[in-house]
Amino acid sequence: MGDHRYAILGDIHSNWPALEAVMTDAFAQNVTQFLCVGDVVGYNAEPVRCLETIMELGCVTVMGNHDQYCSSSAPLDDFHPLAAEVVRWTRNQLNDQHLTFLRDLKFVRRVAGFTLVHSTLDMPEKWGYVFDALEADANFNYQSTALCFHGHTHVPVVFERQKTVHRMHFSRLQLQLGTRYFINVGSVGQPRDGDPRSAYAVFDPQLKTVELRRVPYDVEATQAGIRNAGLPERLARRLVFGK
Ligand code: ZN
Secondary structure, three states, X not given: OOOOOEEEEOOOOOOHHHHHHHHHHHHHOOOXXXXXXXXXXXXXXXXXXXHHHHHHXXXXXXXXXXXXXXXXXXXXXXXXXXXXXXXXXXXXXXXXXXXXXXXXXXXXXXXXXXXXXXXXOOOHHHOOOOOOHXXXXXXXXXXXXXXXXXXXXXXXXXXXXXXXEEEEOOOEEEOOOXXXXXXXXXXXXXXXXXXXXXXXXXXXXXXXXXXXXXXXXXXXXXXXXXXXXXXXXXXXXXXXXXX
16 A cells, blocks of 8 residues: 555546546645546536546546446436436547547456445446445445445445444544445535535545545536536536535
8 A cells, every 4th residue: 555645536527627626635635646436527518627637647447337328329228318418418528538548447446455436346337326224235245345435326425334334424534443344435526415515535544544525616617617518507506506
């Protein structure tokens, strides 16, 4: 693990003002390595800028459902119509280099003794949502590292398993030996826990801490981008409420 301090970003969703604010905060937190639990693209209007930044950062990234569908021509039957409209728009923004980057993403990555996945380790390619302890329990049966970070629900929360699985909100978590953690880092680009600020996590292996950071960003700039691109107004409005 060396002396790295990790920033774990998830569900950036083409929101450049949010990603920029989170990067600034992460550098101020002395982060040395960026990681991403998927969904770099979708929903908002700056997929190229977000993707190229992730590539330049050397950010280890796993595949999200939007990453998968935006880089394929697969039918969008499983998508909410609003999301599907942006997937179709995003497909037209990406060049071959962007498409190759997205298509080559793995569903699960192991980094320095911990794990990254977008949705859940039991069937990562099925894009199941983990909202409660029961759903997290299925994940833990497949989690071979003490620590695994994920996203997908856009709700930051920690599931910890000792004898049973507990679901907890967190701001600063002190990791305990013998406990397993499945940690949702929340969403950079479209938070859904009622707090419109960007969310991401800082993991310090030396201190054995995971800190949830909340970062305000220029929501109006992101909304202007959505409107200028002709994307659905509801996607601009929801950012104000964090829903
Ligand atoms: Zn997402």
